[in-house]
Amino acid sequence: MEGSMNTLIHETLLLLKEAKHQHADKLIYSCSLSPQGMVLIDLICQHNLAIRIVTLDTGRLPKATYDVMDAICERYGKVIDICFPNAEEVEVMVKEDGINGFYRSVENRKRCCAIRKIHPLQKVLKDQEAWITGRRKDESKSRSGIQAIEDDPVYGLKKYNPMRNWTEKDVWAYIREHELPYNALHDEFYVSIGCDCCTRAISVGEDPRSGRWWWENKDTLVECGLHVSSLKGRENKSIDDD
Numbered sequence: 001m002e003g004s005m006n007t008l009i010h011e012t013l014l015l016l017k018e019a020k021h022q023h024a025d026k027l028i029y030s031c032s033l034s035p036q037g038m039v040l041i042d043l044i045c046q047h048n049l050a051i052r053i054v055t056l057d058t059g060r061l062p063k064a065t066y067d068v069m070d071a072i073c074e075r076y077g078k079v080i081d082i083c084f085p086n087a088e089e090v091e092v093m094v095k096e097d098g099i100n101g102f103y104r105s106v107e108n109r110k111r112c113c114a115i116r117k118i119h120p121l122q123k124v125l126k127d128q129e130a131w132i133t134g135r136r137k138d139e140s141k142s143r144s145g146i147q148a149i150e151d152d153p154v155y156g157l158k159k160y161n162p163m164r165n166w167t168e169k170d171v172w173a174y175i176r177e178h179e180l181p182y183n184a185l186h187d188e189f190y191v192s193i194g195c196d197c198c199t200r201a202i203s204v205g206e207d208p209r210s211g212r213w214w215w216e217n218k219d220t221l222v223e224c225g226l227h228v229s230s231l232k233g234r235e236n237k238s239i240d241d242d
């Protein structure tokens, strides 16, 4: 177990260093503050990799997520840039669709995810060459084929996936061993955590991402739009955070 953990850490650091070497300051880690995000932040900070870390505050996150941001700041210093949606866009949407309009239609939900997540991410990724994600193969069927380095046609960047071979068990073993901060909702059967209003706890055996947008038809519940594989339907595909 210890050997395989060391191998995972070694592989992850190699890919992070490769990304930094190739793209220098045109590289960003977009962190969703997931458990694997805690591991990546720890590795980046402990090894002084000088990779910019960004997270999106949609304005609708659970208190526990803000507590994690604070805990990271306490432990590592101000290492995360927090990005926000455009206030004007949010105001117009809320006026037209209502404060919880995303429950009323898939179209409304996609509009909300676009304004609160995709547009801020587009702004963050503008002028970059590459970005790092915390996605793992074992998170869902749609993520099982993740490669180490991919072309991201949506943003026209290289996409690095250093956590792809970690399992959920590996991630939690690292978190426990290093006593890392993590989102307290994970202790309440929340697996994939996004906005407070669009995330719920799941039951044993359910797909880890089934706690997101649970009121919609399952066919639309693939990704949040931050990680889509085609330019087609860029704004309309079912919308990670990592």
Ligand code: SF4
Pocket: 058, 060, 102, 109, 110, 112, 113, 114, 116, 117, 194, 195, 197, 198
């Ligand atoms: S997850 Fe829900 S609240 Fe958050 S941006 Fe998407 S629709 Fe809006």
